[in-house]
Amino acid sequence: MISKDTKFLIVGLGLLGGSYAMGLKQEGYTVYGLARRQETIDYALEHDMIDQGQIEVDDFVSQADVIIFGMYPTAMVKWIQTYKHLIKDHTLISDVSGVKTNIVDVIQDELKDKDVEFISCHPMAGRETSGIEYANTEMFKKANFIITPTDKNSQEAIEFCHDLAYTLHFNHIAILSVEEHDHMIAFLSQLCHVIAVSLMNTHDNSHLVEYTGDSFRDLTRIAQINENMWTELFLLNKEILLDEINQFIDSISHFRDVLQEENKEEMKHLFVQSTKRRKLFNKKDAKNL
Known part of the structure; x- marks a missing residue:
């Protein structure tokens, strides 16, 4: 105490x-x-x-x-x-x-x-x-x-x-536990930083700020990153983070294929599923406030 x-x-x-x-x-x-x-x-x-x-x-x-x-x-x-x-x-x-x-x-x-x-x-x-x-x-x-x-x-x-x-x-x-923590952090934090950094590195356009919207700002907020700290964290958690990145690649590849095939029903299903999951997250988040 x-x-x-x-x-x-x-x-x-x-x-x-x-x-x-x-x-x-x-x-x-x-x-x-x-x-x-x-x-x-x-x-x-x-x-x-x-x-x-x-x-x-x-x-x-x-x-x-x-x-x-x-x-x-x-x-x-x-x-x-x-x-x-x-x-x-x-x-x-x-x-x-x-x-x-x-x-x-x-x-x-x-x-x-x-x-x-x-x-x-x-x-x-x-x-x-x-x-x-x-x-x-x-x-x-x-x-x-x-x-x-x-x-x-x-x-x-x-x-x-x-x-x-x-x-x-x-x-x-x-x-x-230590293991539970590092699996959780790989998805909820480290993967998010990987996505934000990758998004910012997709296009080199100094004029983006002149016509960007809230979506881009929200998604890339954490792309302003401490390169020394996060390099160390990623390498220490390498195997778990690689697994999360591969699962994300599978998910975004599936979305790409759905779009390519103009599969409206599957696209709507993905939107509905993500909305439900986000609403559940919002409820749990509000409960903890």
Whole structure:
């Protein structure tokens, strides 16, 4: 359980890390920050996101009761491998990573000889921009929060993550296995980004903005993408994402064939089916608001 004495360390003060820091500080908790650039630390201090911060990784780490990583997954693994000796006993460690396979098990194995616990989480919140200057806790209020425990995690850690999500005002909290999470995220997030990027790369026309409509804007909103982060996420989840891409190719190929054959009935069937599924999605989404 989170108490008011709990001290948090956010490692990586980007969009999500900065938003976590902001939210926890607003709730009255002591928040420390580690970042690569002094400018980031200065910004966080000036905007009252953290109580203390620095760029050097030293005994400063041992002040924290809870460490939350706002780093890319592979960078987080390397950080833990390098600096785990600085983490004090009984520390709870978590993350914001968008992929769990080949990350969670590696970290838990790395920490098996220490009296600490790593439990992975995924805040399903974000924006098309990156950096601490875009940190904003408002994006949590309509977002889902996913906890992905393994058999190495305690019930206390799961409850702590639930309390963390509640403290940050997430809309809905769910628990999935690592495998369930990565299958879900491949379809609901990663495939959507693949489609948006592919759509933007279909035509190179600088005048599109002069006559585009809401449909194109809505479909391509997420095509403004962080190339470093998403390349890493896609590669970590490669096999699952490839399967989702292949299923999408089958679906769009079927639609192409239906159009080619002028099969009106099948086209109407596809429209009706998609409408029904979207309405069901809308109902469930509204229920969670």
